[in-house]
Amino acid sequence: MSSLTKPYLLTKDLLDELGTSIRGQVYQKGDSNFADYTMMFNGNVETNGQAVVCPLDAEDVSKIILFCRKHAFSPSVKAGGFGTAGWAVGGDVIIDLNKLVDVDIESPNSENTFTSIRDMAPSNGKGKKPEIASGAKSGKRRREDDDRLRTYHAASGTVAAFLQGQPRPDLPPPNLRRRLNESVEYSHANASSSETNLQTVQTIPTLNSVISNVDAPILRIGNVGSGYMDGDTGISSAPFNADPFGYLEDRSHGGYPGRTNLQSTSRTLYESWGSRSNVAGPSVAFTTAPTVFHSIPSQTQAIYPHAYVTFGAGMRQKEIDTFTANNPLSARSISGGQDTIPYHVPFAAHPAGSSIMLLGGFGFLGRLYGLSIDNLVEVEMVLADGRIVIVNENEHKDLWWALRGAGPAFGVVIRYKAKAYPIPVVFAGNLIYRFHKATAASLIKHFRDCIKNAPRELYANVLLTAGPAGKDSLVVIQMCYVGSREKGQEYLAALASWDGEKCLLNEVNEKSFLHQQDSVAQVLRGKAGRQWFIRSALINSLPDDIIHQTVLKFDDTPIGCTWLFELAGGAINDFEDTCLPKSQRETLFTVAALHQWDMGINDPRCITTAEDWIAETLKPIRTGGPFPSFLGRHEDSSRTIASFGSNWDRLKELKKIYDPTNVFKNSLWPLDSEGNIVEASTHEPPTPAAAGTSFGVLKK
Secondary structure, rough: OOOOOOOOOOHHHHHHHHHHHHOOOOEEEOHHHHHOOOOOOOOOOOOOOOOOEEOOOOHHHHHHHHHHHOOOOOOOEOHHHHHHOOHHHHHOEEOOOOOOEEEEEEEOOOOOOOOOOHOOOOOOOOOOOOHHHOOOOHHHHHHHHHHHHHHHHHOOHHHHHHOOOOOOOOOOOHOOOOOOOOOOOOOEEEEEOEEOOOOOEEEOHHHHHHHHHHHHHHHEEEEEEOOOOOOOOOOEOOOOOOOOHHHOHHHHHHHHHHOOOOOOOOOOHHHHOOOOOOOOOOEOOEEOOOOOOOOOOOOOEEEOOOEEEEOOOOEHHHHHHHHHHHHOEEEEEOOOEEEEOEEEOOOOOOOOOOOOHHHHOOOOOEEEEHHHHHEEEEEEEEEEOOEEEEOOOOHHHHHOOOOHHHHOOOEEEEEEEEEEEEEEEEEEEEEEEEEOOOOOOHHHHHHHHHHOOOOEEEEEEEEOOOOOOOOOOOEEEEEEEEOOOOHHOOOOOOOOOOOOOOEEEEEEEEHHHHHOOOOOHHOOOOOOEEEEEEEEEEEOOOOOHHHHHHHHHHHOOOEEEEEEEOOOOHHHHHHOOOOHHHHHHHOOEEEEEEEEEEOOOOOOHHHHHHHHHHHHHHHHHOOOOOOOHOOOOOOHHHHHHOOOHHHHHHHHHHHHHOOOOOOOOOOOOEEEOOOOEOHHHHHHHOOOOOOOHHHHHHHO
């Protein structure tokens, strides 16, 4: 067999050979579809590929792999296009799975199991319709779909309005500005109702009105039928003397009623958060209608503890979430009769392609149900030798262990089957503060102390985000409670009780999980085509000195930098049958530096500040490497290996069995076919000449 290190030129004869052997389309470099299909979210990535192939089924993928092996071409696999490392377009032949878009949801059968993928109709087979999502579309249409999926304003209209305010004027240093906790008058007026939702007009300050000492507020209309306010009055009815920290003494981590009986009857938030306290800011109602809106089934009983969703590898996370939201399963109404509840797969809390199901996947449901890989029950995949196999806990057990965490290095997954859970509503949203170097550490410590002993139903993070130009940096606390509003209010009360600064925006509310999935991306304000650099770690503690060092270092980051502390633990600790070691699962926080900047900017800090924070500042508290889904561009091989810890040696042995010639080198895998460590540049595409900042700064 030919060596994979010196590929031939993909000539017309070879293109014809490939094209006539498969049902899908082949696009050579220079074709407009080639450019559209190889465009990545990260503008720092430039492909060296010679052709893009869009297979229609597993048989197509098998033939493409065999073609690459025969002619010494290196394949890479693109399944979603949201990746930042660039592995997806690093090969000579890019296998774009965008046509594999079948999706289905099923309840458990009488034996509480599922229909195997082998017993389902094949992707785009006879009788199947590849147009279910965007399978019949051109590269341009696919790119346009991606652009639409990267619109996140539906997460929260109030946050969208807040972040899109006019640029602030130049201001003196924070200690010379007017204090933000000075009293501000808020008024409420009744407005006409619209169908089932009561309307209220709230007078709230915008970010710009606060920070520029302009007291004139603006009017905003918001739906409160499922929001903070109590009917027509806008007044809270909960006891003002409730203890917001009471839950810290509750160490029970048992299941929540919502797994089989999710109820919500509370009307409002605590009055003390608004009129009796001037630290949390005004209540803000949910102001945007969902893209896909269902009345919130707040008093229903789920019939099934989980469902199963089968989806092709060309589906993006947001498309799957939208599908399951649009196809709820039967439920029982507490008042009698039938109702429905949407089910959702535990995906990452940021937009991703389907391969997140192989690399980790930690999101809003992770502490309650585990990582994405923990909820995978079966896959159909193509191996390095062209075999098409079904892999699950009973078939190819060793591969099943390896692919959940390192899957892209072992083959091409065609279809996934994963568990989904009933999520009628979540109590979720953002608390937004201005970043002040003098007070930010106090807020982070407050956040850390509040989430101690948090139940599994509570997801929470705190992030620092710099810019954009002309605007203050922010500190954002995000929470997502999967359960009743009453209990969620307790956690919000604790988080909102910090009195160091005025809360600029509090929009935590009851909302659909479909909208909550966009909330991290909305705050990140990420744009396709910008340069992206990601570094991440897992940490076991968060001591005061590390917090203070973090704040001081963040103060020197350029515009576009976001640093994140994300509460881990919970159900993530429960799983031991994947290649992610127990030591990684038992950590307290996932930490990430998510940096974005425009093409052409030459500022080494865009890279060095992230690298220094993760590699140096957090070194005393780091455990191994990050979850594989957080591995970024130009990672040191030691960090990748550390992601698998004590499981690395077994993983290497399985790689020799399933991919001995390293066909799938364009992945996170840091070794060559001989088992030697290789530079990241050997399995990543290059950086465009117009990028500006050079990754050479990492070697200094």
